[in-house]
Every structure is written in structure tokens, then in C-alpha cells.
Amino acid sequence: MRFGVVVFPGSNCDHDCFYVLGNVLKQDVKYIWHKEAEVKGVDCIVLPGGFSYGDYLRTGAIARFSPVMQSIINFANKGGLVIGICNGFQILLEAGLLPGAMLRNKNVHFICKHVHIKLLNNNTPFTNLYKKDEVLKIPIAHNEGNYYINENGLKTLKENNQIVFQYCTNPNGAVDDIAGIINKEGNVLGMMPHPERSSEKELGSQDGLFIFKSIVEWVERGKIGHKRI
């Protein structure tokens, strides 16, 4: 299978994702520049962390309108796998591919540390190699990770089992301790923690690696009749 890592001006986890997918997991991976209007030959899109377009206006707000996004939105709407990490999650929210929005962290600080998150849903293309309720140690690094959704929205998330990760100890004020969610259709995941920074023993945790391994596993099993762009 082939991954595509999108590079926006200001992305800074693109190389980390590329490295984990290519060097650690030995998968085929290519960069996709944000100006590419047509994205082709990819099975899974990774929107990496960083500060796309300087996070001006709102995090992800400007990246959401970059040329590459329309083709990613179309890909996602057709069932293609898309994972947004940190800033990538914020972009997915702005693009309307996931519900809710991000607010400044409750303590108004940039938080960069390892956290523990609980896995609530292992029946997804991104988490199928974990056990349900497994606790993972994965770092966060963000200023706007205070996930907000209104009560009705939260109810819908719960009813559809869309809350994939919850913080064990809430670091940023996020509603219902939410660290990551998936869309109703189950092909678009957004998460604030950085699995690419916890994919090798040397970095203190390998818990994140299984996110990417799960994707490979899922695609290779051909479970959702997934589509290539």
C-alpha cells in the first residue's frame, strides 16, 4: 500500500510521519505538496502536525482551503482513509470532515508532554491492532487541543462510537476528555496525540506505531473495499 503525507507551509511533523512509514514500517510513502490539486495513487492520506500557514486566523482554517484539500475531501467522501494528527486534526475539523472545533488549551499554555490515552474503539481501520480499553502512552504538543462540541454533537459521537481516544487525565479542557474521534463512516480519524513520535523504543514508547500498522493491516485485508485516489 502507499501512504501520502501532505506538506503544508508550516507543517513540521511531515518528516517524522514519512520516516516512520518509510523507514520503520517499510511502506511506500510519498509527500504531497499542498498545491497539488489532484492527488493520485495513494491508499491513505496523512495530514501531519505543525502550524500550517502559521495557524493564522484559526488553526487549520487557511490550510483547509489550500488546493490539495478539495481532492482530499473528495477522497474522504468516497471512503478513502484519512488520518489527521494534531494540526491535521484541526484541519479536518475546519474542513468539516469531522465535527466540532478546537479552542485554546484551558490553561492557555502550549502543552508538550507524554500523556496516557485510553482506546475506546478498536473496530476502526486505524486501531484494529489494539485491545479495547488499552491505555497508550503517546505525546501531545499543542496550544489548541481543547476539543469542543455541543451537547447534541457529543451525544451523536457517543451513540455512533465515534470517540476513539480519551485522555486518562485531561490536559487541555477537552469536552469529555476527547483526544481523538472518527467520522460516522469510519474512514477519517483525527487525534491530538502524535503516534509518529512514539513509534520507536528509543523515543520512550512504541504505542503509536500500531496506529500505522493497523492501517496497513486494514488495507491489506481489504476490509472496507478501500479506494485509491
Added chain:
Amino acid sequence: MGIANKEAVQIGSKDMLKAKVYVSLKKTVVDPQGLAVKNALKSLNYEQEVEEVRVGKLIDIKLNMSDREKAEKIIDRMCKKLLSNPTIEEYNFTLEKAEE
């Protein structure tokens, strides 16, 4: 937009409009920045005077058009599409003549 640009050439820039767009978090959404500013004001001994602080954004847009009705529609669309996030924010704007 094409028509608006023509107008700009004919009328001259003194009749052009300027929009002031105010974007703020909805009342139902907690504003961590506002709270931090409130606490800072408290530490400056303004506790008695300050009830609540909300931090928002002011966006100035100089327009190439003088037709108020059209400008209102266009700015409203800009607010919905990009300038605000309707999930957490609300907006309002005023239009005035751009000063030279």
C-alpha cells in the same frame, strides 16, 4: 466581483467601503484567553470593576466596491466561509467609507 471592480474604476477610491468584522466566541463557549486576561486584570487590582472578559478578533477589510447592499452580502459570505467558525464563533460587521 467583476462588476464591483468596474465600479471601483469609475467612482474612485474615496467612495469605497471598508468593513470591520468582529469575531468572538459564542457566549456558550468558554474563553480560556478571556479568563487569563480577567485574572491578569484582577492582579492589577481591577477585581471590583471587571465582571467578564472575552477576547475576540477584529478584521479590517478594505473593499474595492461602494455598493453597500452587495458589500453586506459578500462580507457575510466571507464570514461564514472563512473568517469565523460557526461551531464556536459568532460575528458581526460594520461597513463604513474607507478613509484615504
